[in-house]
Amino acid sequence: MVDAGWSSPTSDANKPKVFSYRKIALLGIIGLVAALAIQIVMTNGLQSTIKHPYVNTVYGLSIDFPRGWWMNENYSFKTVNGDQQNAIVMFYSANVGTITVSANDLPPNPSLDAVFSDAKNTLIEKYKAYNLIILREGATTIGTNGTYDARFIEVTLTADNKLLKEELVYTIHDGKRYVLTISAPADQYPSALPLFQKSITSLAFGSDAITPDKAVPVPTNPPPSQNPNTGIQA
Numbered sequence: 001m002v003d004a005g006w007s008s009p010t011s012d013a014n015k016p017k018v019f020s021y022r023k024i025a026l027l028g029i030i031g032l033v034a035a036l037a038i039q040i041v042m043t044n045g046l047q048s049t050i051k052h053p054y055v056n057t058v059y060g061l062s063i064d065f066p067r068g069w070w071m072n073e074n075y076s077f078k079t080v081n082g083d084q085q086n087a088i089v090m091f092y093s094a095n096v097g098t099i100t101v102s103a104n105d106l107p108p109n110p111s112l113d114a115v116f117s118d119a120k121n122t123l124i125e126k127y128k129a130y131n132l133i134i135l136r137e138g139a140t141t142i143g144t145n146g147t148y149d150a151r152f153i154e155v156t157l158t159a160d161n162k163l164l165k166e167e168l169v170y171t172i173h174d175g176k177r178y179v180l181t182i183s184a185p186a187d188q189y190p191s192a193l194p195l196f197q198k199s200i201t202s203l204a205f206g207s208d209a210i211t212p213d214k215a216v217p218v219p220t221n222p223p224p225s226q227n228p229n230t231g232i233q234a
Contacts, residue, residue, distance in 0.1 A: 051215035053202060054089055060174070062210035064202035065091040065099055066195045067218055091199070096192045097184030099199050103176045115177050116151035116170050123155070123168075130157040135165075142169060142180070143203045156186055165189040167196070173205045 050071050053064035065071070072090040087102040106115070123132065137153040150171040157164055163186040171178050180203070182196040204210065 049217040050220050052218045053210050053215060054091075055210055055212045055215050056088060057212065059088060059103060059176070060206050060209055061088075061101075061178075062202075062204050062215075063101060063199060065199050066093065066096070068220055069093045069096075070220060096188065096195065097182065099196060100179075100181045100183075102179050102181075106172065106175055106177050108175070110172055110175075110177070112149060112151060112170065112172050115172065116153075119168070119170060119179075120153055123153070127157055130159055132157045140169070142171060142200050143205075144201060144208070147208065148173065148203070148205070163187075169200060 052067065053062045054071065055062045056073075070092045072092065073088070075087060075090060087100050089101050091099040120134075120137065124134075133156045135154045135156060138151070140150050140152050142148050142150045148171045150169050152167055152169045154167045155165070157166070164183060165186040166181060166183040169180040169182075171180075180200055182192075182200075184192045184196075
Protein backbone atom coordinates (compact mmCIF):
# COMPACT_ATOMS: atom_id res chain seq x y z
CA MET A 1 0.00 0.00 0.00
CA VAL A 2 1.37 3.42 -0.90
CA ASP A 3 1.98 6.03 1.79
CA ALA A 4 -1.28 7.92 2.23
CA GLY A 5 0.46 11.29 2.30
CA TRP A 6 -0.03 12.55 5.86
CA SER A 7 2.04 15.55 6.90
CA SER A 8 2.06 17.54 10.11
CA PRO A 9 2.19 21.36 9.94
CA THR A 10 4.24 21.59 13.15
CA SER A 11 6.52 19.43 15.23
CA ASP A 12 3.82 19.05 17.88
CA ALA A 13 2.91 15.37 17.73
CA ASN A 14 -0.35 16.05 19.54
CA LYS A 15 -1.74 18.37 16.87
CA PRO A 16 -3.92 16.84 14.14
CA LYS A 17 -2.21 15.81 10.93
CA VAL A 18 -3.21 17.44 7.68
CA PHE A 19 -3.92 15.30 4.65
CA SER A 20 -2.40 16.39 1.36
CA TYR A 21 -4.15 15.36 -1.86
CA ARG A 22 -1.18 16.91 -3.63
CA LYS A 23 1.24 14.53 -1.99
CA ILE A 24 -0.94 11.58 -2.97
CA ALA A 25 -0.81 12.70 -6.57
CA LEU A 26 2.97 13.01 -6.45
CA LEU A 27 3.32 9.59 -4.87
CA GLY A 28 1.12 8.10 -7.56
CA ILE A 29 3.18 9.11 -10.61
CA ILE A 30 4.39 6.23 -12.76
CA GLY A 31 7.34 6.82 -15.11
CA LEU A 32 7.24 7.00 -18.86
CA VAL A 33 9.91 4.49 -19.79
CA ALA A 34 10.72 2.68 -16.53
CA ALA A 35 12.63 -0.56 -17.01
CA LEU A 36 10.86 -3.21 -14.95
CA ALA A 37 12.17 -6.56 -13.82
CA ILE A 38 9.04 -8.53 -14.70
CA GLN A 39 7.91 -10.87 -11.95
CA ILE A 40 5.40 -13.16 -13.65
CA VAL A 41 3.22 -15.73 -11.91
CA MET A 42 5.15 -18.99 -12.18
CA THR A 43 3.87 -22.56 -12.55
CA ASN A 44 6.49 -25.22 -11.70
CA GLY A 45 9.21 -22.79 -12.77
CA LEU A 46 7.60 -22.23 -16.17
CA GLN A 47 5.60 -19.16 -17.14
CA SER A 48 2.84 -21.22 -18.69
CA THR A 49 -0.57 -20.17 -17.35
CA ILE A 50 -2.14 -17.19 -15.63
CA LYS A 51 -5.61 -17.18 -14.10
CA HIS A 52 -8.44 -15.05 -15.50
CA PRO A 53 -9.81 -12.80 -14.23
CA TYR A 54 -7.15 -11.34 -11.95
CA VAL A 55 -8.33 -11.44 -8.32
CA ASN A 56 -6.73 -9.53 -5.45
CA THR A 57 -8.12 -10.51 -2.03
CA VAL A 58 -6.12 -7.81 -0.19
CA TYR A 59 -7.88 -5.00 -2.07
CA GLY A 60 -11.07 -7.01 -2.67
CA LEU A 61 -11.14 -6.49 -6.42
CA SER A 62 -11.18 -8.42 -9.66
CA ILE A 63 -10.47 -7.34 -13.22
CA ASP A 64 -10.15 -9.29 -16.43
CA PHE A 65 -7.39 -8.68 -18.96
CA PRO A 66 -6.67 -9.87 -22.51
CA ARG A 67 -5.85 -13.54 -22.99
CA GLY A 68 -2.18 -14.23 -23.63
CA TRP A 69 -0.99 -11.09 -21.81
CA TRP A 70 1.56 -11.21 -19.02
CA MET A 71 0.95 -10.15 -15.44
CA ASN A 72 3.32 -8.34 -13.08
CA GLU A 73 1.88 -8.18 -9.54
CA ASN A 74 3.03 -5.98 -6.65
CA TYR A 75 5.89 -4.39 -8.53
CA SER A 76 8.07 -1.52 -7.39
CA PHE A 77 10.34 0.61 -9.57
CA LYS A 78 11.74 4.09 -10.14
CA THR A 79 10.26 6.52 -12.63
CA VAL A 80 12.27 8.66 -15.02
CA ASN A 81 11.91 11.39 -12.36
CA GLY A 82 13.65 9.13 -9.83
CA ASP A 83 10.48 8.61 -7.77
CA GLN A 84 9.91 5.19 -6.21
CA GLN A 85 6.54 3.80 -7.27
CA ASN A 86 4.32 0.81 -6.54
CA ALA A 87 1.26 -0.67 -8.22
CA ILE A 88 -1.14 -3.49 -7.49
CA VAL A 89 -0.75 -5.14 -10.87
CA MET A 90 0.31 -4.54 -14.45
CA PHE A 91 -0.86 -6.46 -17.53
CA TYR A 92 1.42 -6.35 -20.55
CA SER A 93 1.63 -7.30 -24.21
CA ALA A 94 4.74 -6.49 -26.23
CA ASN A 95 2.59 -6.11 -29.33
CA VAL A 96 -0.22 -4.02 -27.84
CA GLY A 97 0.45 -2.07 -24.65
CA THR A 98 -0.08 -2.07 -20.88
CA ILE A 99 -2.88 -1.88 -18.33
CA THR A 100 -1.95 -0.95 -14.76
CA VAL A 101 -4.03 -0.79 -11.57
CA SER A 102 -2.84 1.17 -8.53
CA ALA A 103 -4.35 2.42 -5.29
CA ASN A 104 -3.75 5.07 -2.62
CA ASP A 105 -5.40 5.66 0.74
CA LEU A 106 -7.63 8.72 1.06
CA PRO A 107 -8.98 10.78 3.96
CA PRO A 108 -12.60 10.31 5.09
CA ASN A 109 -15.31 11.43 2.67
CA PRO A 110 -13.01 12.23 -0.24
CA SER A 111 -14.22 14.16 -3.26
CA LEU A 112 -13.65 12.41 -6.58
CA ASP A 113 -13.54 15.76 -8.36
CA ALA A 114 -10.87 17.09 -5.98
CA VAL A 115 -8.79 13.93 -6.32
CA PHE A 116 -9.02 14.10 -10.11
CA SER A 117 -8.17 17.80 -10.23
CA ASP A 118 -5.00 17.30 -8.20
CA ALA A 119 -3.99 14.30 -10.30
CA LYS A 120 -4.51 16.26 -13.52
CA ASN A 121 -2.44 19.19 -12.25
CA THR A 122 0.34 16.82 -11.24
CA LEU A 123 0.39 15.21 -14.68
CA ILE A 124 0.75 18.60 -16.32
CA GLU A 125 3.52 19.67 -13.95
CA LYS A 126 5.53 16.47 -13.98
CA TYR A 127 5.34 15.61 -17.67
CA LYS A 128 5.41 18.92 -19.52
CA ALA A 129 8.94 18.01 -20.65
CA TYR A 130 7.41 15.06 -22.53
CA ASN A 131 5.09 17.24 -24.62
CA LEU A 132 2.03 16.11 -22.70
CA ILE A 133 -1.17 17.04 -24.54
CA ILE A 134 -4.61 16.55 -22.98
CA LEU A 135 -7.05 15.26 -25.60
CA ARG A 136 -10.18 14.60 -23.54
CA GLU A 137 -11.29 14.54 -19.92
CA GLY A 138 -14.51 14.24 -17.98
CA ALA A 139 -16.93 12.09 -16.00
CA THR A 140 -17.66 8.46 -16.82
CA THR A 141 -18.64 5.19 -15.20
CA ILE A 142 -16.69 1.93 -15.09
CA GLY A 143 -17.30 -1.64 -14.04
CA THR A 144 -20.07 -3.97 -15.18
CA ASN A 145 -23.21 -1.95 -16.01
CA GLY A 146 -21.39 1.28 -15.11
CA THR A 147 -21.35 0.47 -11.40
CA TYR A 148 -18.69 2.97 -10.29
CA ASP A 149 -18.48 6.72 -10.87
CA ALA A 150 -15.14 7.72 -12.35
CA ARG A 151 -13.17 10.52 -13.98
CA PHE A 152 -10.88 10.07 -16.97
CA ILE A 153 -8.18 11.95 -18.83
CA GLU A 154 -6.80 10.98 -22.24
CA VAL A 155 -3.38 12.26 -23.26
CA THR A 156 -0.54 11.91 -25.73
CA LEU A 157 3.12 12.35 -24.88
CA THR A 158 6.52 11.66 -26.38
CA ALA A 159 9.08 9.32 -24.81
CA ASP A 160 12.20 7.94 -26.47
CA ASN A 161 11.09 9.67 -29.67
CA LYS A 162 7.87 7.65 -29.66
CA LEU A 163 4.38 9.07 -29.47
CA LEU A 164 2.30 7.33 -26.79
CA LYS A 165 -1.41 7.60 -26.15
CA GLU A 166 -2.81 6.92 -22.72
CA GLU A 167 -6.00 7.08 -20.71
CA LEU A 168 -6.07 7.33 -16.93
CA VAL A 169 -9.31 6.47 -15.14
CA TYR A 170 -9.88 7.41 -11.48
CA THR A 171 -12.47 6.00 -9.10
CA ILE A 172 -12.92 5.80 -5.33
CA HIS A 173 -13.95 2.74 -3.35
CA ASP A 174 -13.80 1.99 0.37
CA GLY A 175 -11.52 4.91 1.22
CA LYS A 176 -9.03 4.35 -1.58
CA ARG A 177 -8.32 6.04 -4.86
CA TYR A 178 -7.94 3.55 -7.70
CA VAL A 179 -6.27 4.44 -10.99
CA LEU A 180 -6.49 2.36 -14.15
CA THR A 181 -3.93 3.39 -16.74
CA ILE A 182 -4.04 2.12 -20.31
CA SER A 183 -1.11 2.84 -22.60
CA ALA A 184 -0.06 2.02 -26.16
CA PRO A 185 1.88 3.57 -29.05
CA ALA A 186 -0.37 6.18 -30.59
CA ASP A 187 -0.62 4.38 -33.94
CA GLN A 188 -1.67 1.14 -32.21
CA TYR A 189 -4.06 2.70 -29.71
CA PRO A 190 -7.25 2.54 -31.85
CA SER A 191 -6.90 -1.22 -32.40
CA ALA A 192 -6.01 -1.78 -28.71
CA LEU A 193 -8.91 0.29 -27.36
CA PRO A 194 -11.55 -2.51 -27.45
CA LEU A 195 -9.25 -4.70 -25.33
CA PHE A 196 -8.69 -1.86 -22.88
CA GLN A 197 -12.40 -1.08 -22.62
CA LYS A 198 -13.27 -4.70 -21.93
CA SER A 199 -10.87 -4.73 -18.98
CA ILE A 200 -12.17 -1.44 -17.59
CA THR A 201 -15.79 -2.62 -17.73
CA SER A 202 -14.87 -5.86 -15.91
CA LEU A 203 -13.56 -4.10 -12.80
CA ALA A 204 -15.42 -5.12 -9.65
CA PHE A 205 -15.01 -4.50 -5.91
CA GLY A 206 -16.20 -6.21 -2.74
CA SER A 207 -19.15 -8.55 -3.11
CA ASP A 208 -19.26 -7.80 -6.85
CA ALA A 209 -15.73 -9.11 -7.37
CA ILE A 210 -15.02 -12.57 -8.73
CA THR A 211 -13.84 -14.98 -6.03
CA PRO A 212 -10.45 -16.72 -6.48
CA ASP A 213 -12.05 -20.13 -6.97
CA LYS A 214 -13.87 -18.82 -10.05
CA ALA A 215 -10.64 -17.73 -11.79
CA VAL A 216 -9.62 -20.02 -14.66
CA PRO A 217 -6.02 -20.85 -15.70
CA VAL A 218 -5.34 -19.70 -19.27
CA PRO A 219 -2.17 -20.36 -21.32
CA THR A 220 0.03 -17.33 -21.94
CA ASN A 221 2.11 -16.25 -24.90
CA PRO A 222 5.91 -16.74 -24.91
CA PRO A 223 7.78 -14.47 -22.47
CA PRO A 224 8.26 -10.90 -23.68
CA SER A 225 11.67 -10.15 -25.13
CA GLN A 226 11.94 -6.80 -23.42
CA ASN A 227 10.66 -4.94 -20.38
CA PRO A 228 7.49 -2.90 -20.92
CA ASN A 229 6.96 0.84 -20.85
CA THR A 230 4.58 1.61 -18.01
CA GLY A 231 3.21 4.92 -19.17
CA ILE A 232 2.30 7.63 -16.67
CA GLN A 233 0.11 7.93 -13.64
CA ALA A 234 -0.70 10.61 -11.11
